[in-house]
Amino acid sequence: MKSAVETLSPTRAKITVEVPFEELKPSLDAAYKQIAQQINVPGFRRGKVPPVVIDRQVGRGAVLNEAVNDVLPRKYAEALQENSLEPLAQPEIEVTRIDDGDVLEFTAEVDVKPDFEVPDYAGVEAQVDDLEVTDADVDEQVQALRERFGTLNDVERAAADDDYVVLDLKATQDGEPIEGAEVSGMSYRVGRGGMLEGLDEALVGMAPGDSTTFTSQLVGGELVGQDVEVQVTVHQVQEQELPDLDDDFAQMASEFDTVAELTDDVRERLTRGKRLEQAAAARDAVLEALLEKVSIPLPETLVTEELNARRQNLEQQLVYAGLTMEKYLEDEGQTVEEFEADLERRVRDAVAAQFLLDAVAKAEELGVDQQDLSQHIVRRAQQSGQDPQEFANHMFEHNHVPELVQEILRGKALAAIVEQAVVTDASGQHVELALLQPDGSIGEPPAEEPADADADAAATDEADEAQQQA
Template sequence: MLNRLETIEKNKVKLEIEVASPDVDTALAKAYRKVVRQVNLPGFRKGKVPRRILESRFGPEILHEEALELLVPPAYEEVLNETDISPIGQPDFELIQIEEGKPLLFNAVVEVLPPVELGEYKGVEVEQEEASVDEIQVDQHLFMLREQNARLIPKEEGEAEEGDLLTIDFKGFIDGEPFEGGEAEGYSLELGSKIFIPGFEEQLVGASPEEEREVKVTFPDKYSKEELAGKEAFFKVTVKQIKKKHLPELDDEFAKEVSDFDTLEEMKDDLREKLLNNAREESKARMEEALIGKIAEKAEVDLPQTLVERQLDRLIGEFENYLRYQGMAMDQFLELAGKKIEELREERREEAERRTRINLVLDAIAKKEGIDVEDSELDDKIASIAESYNDSTDRVREIIEKQGRLPVIREEMRIRKVIDLLVSEAKIEMVKKEKEKKEPQADQGDSSAEEKQGGSEPAPKKNTGAEVKAEIAEKEENE
């Protein structure tokens, strides 16, 4: 039972907990029966050492650890249920007393959810853009389809141009000496991709097959490998092969090859409809984000750093997954961006704080409105997940429970209910979407060196069938 609850600092409490002496005696007896089976003492058969002799030989503490494992967790959980405390981390336990015939006394210091003072969250005014699709967007997606289905034709003659795919061998030197990580054979490089340090690719424009070139570059001042930062280097590069990208013609034959339609116009119509549906979903998502942001700004809450750091870990994990789907490891990205992981975390700290605030506010609204998820609703959700992967509900539930994700899914559903409530109560004004300035089509794949090496995120790759399957596999694994 709880003897005393004390707030010792902001969002941290101390619970003084007591367990009745009969329960302590029972736990010590169970601990003895388990420990004695592991003890060998001369003159006694294994498992037959009397408790009095065991404690005399090794001290009563030999039973305490085992008994505490039996007593502390359930007592702590019982107190949490009694007090309606919401811990946000593991407690620090302090043992005060454990002795046969006496109650167990211990303290638990734990960080708890902070109080949230909600502002107005019903009737909030928010704008939502009307969904629309223009021909430029359709053309962009058709261009992407052509890129995905492009043929690479070896260039036997002629010089390398931007957009060509080169196969190269290279070896880098600093002060005349090779350096670690500066050598590769059979490396595929698309000229204009800007994935190398500034100046490298530009010096290969105009090269011919089997030509050897010396490329001189300077590593960025902010480079992940400090020993290379700001240093001049030169690379011996051999161009082994040059391939030119040949885009297929945009006609009915192309439509038949890449879709289930017989004509280009039919494929375009289907593409427009899909883009419009995506635009509607994106418009709704942006409206919801703006609405939640407004509501969160009106609330007053102190953000516990434990939650902020936890959210930061999630953001970095999400980014690592994103990179993996692009075929890049985190170390590679940091090297290209010239950053350290600590810098990346600091860049995302503001977003982590924003998400933490939103989560606390939505949780507070859920509690105030009495919003929860029934077991039957959770069952329906699991059945829906199973159906989407053409699997049995029992097997999917088993996977979810094994991964400990059942509470996560339940919480996601609860928060979805909160958002639906906020949207239903909001005053939504539909507005025309502002036209964005479009870059010329030819410049689509060209990004600045800063964007490629030091920007917030690398540009997404086209979503190939293999990547879609990988995403499905990851979802099944996570859900």
């Protein structure tokens, strides 16, 4: 077999392959056997029809087509390996020549991974915000804890911000009640927001027994985004009484004996959370800084597919949230043009980052073992709220393990980059990245194993095979 590559663009190649006819012989023999099993010819048993009879009864062309369809995938794969090409999608294959007894020629156009020079990532510099936990942050958390243990007392006065009210809501349009847009006896905190636009403004000043009507828009259902009339009736106004912030409260609300101990614990928890956020920000900042040092050609087909996938995902999330795209853009303070430009920028950065991390993983000769795969499966299962064993079974059954392996390799590549980076905060202090895990994730690695012994053994085999594919 001979093959030649024509570079159509930095991310697309055309491969021309010539296959001598003797290399088609196993496929031709298999084609004759298969056709012999499918036809009935008087005087011959099924499956025992000679090739010459098949040529006369069915036609040599049908046999050649069967053989070509069988041999093309293998020869295409050989041509990729021979020319060190990494395809990104299914190829467009065209048979350009079949000389019976002489040669088969075909071409394959396919998007391929771009060739670029990986920049030096030793000592990449990046900066993140200072890690700061203020007294106000601590007070806010302690206040939220007090509110959890607060009591509600009925008051005979008009409602004000931060009061709780028990209310009924009923929406109508053109005087007709809207099915499913009615609630009764609901407790709501005035000023909380996030329910119906205009509700908080309507409630302020309403006393028990009062009713009023205001115009708003529903956040779900068939009339989402349309103006409707909402009638609200207040049955109770309640004032929240908070427990005193003393040692008795600390003992009731926590395992601590004093307010000082409780406050110190809150500050420590907030600091741990801030460290996680800072470590994640540092990881992202390092990758962004490295991307600025390299220009990576991107396949437009891949970019378009990712753009469409992200748009579709956002649209589904908005439907679940009962929001329209117009409302979402209004809340984000973006125009359609700004949203599209920002989305495309983020997609291009993400695709470029994948290529860069793949190249670093290859240069570092990184690998994936069973423990890597097991921990990654547990983490992915936890993120999606699934049982680790069920998640692992699904990944194996649907052949998604190579994708998981690629994720792990990219995470390891990112960890290798970050480990060598110089990260400082806004005050110029060095940022320790002890929370960065070997797979590039932030936090403690999961301790739970996803599978039993059989699944672990399968994971080992799958990891080895998938690593070679990746």
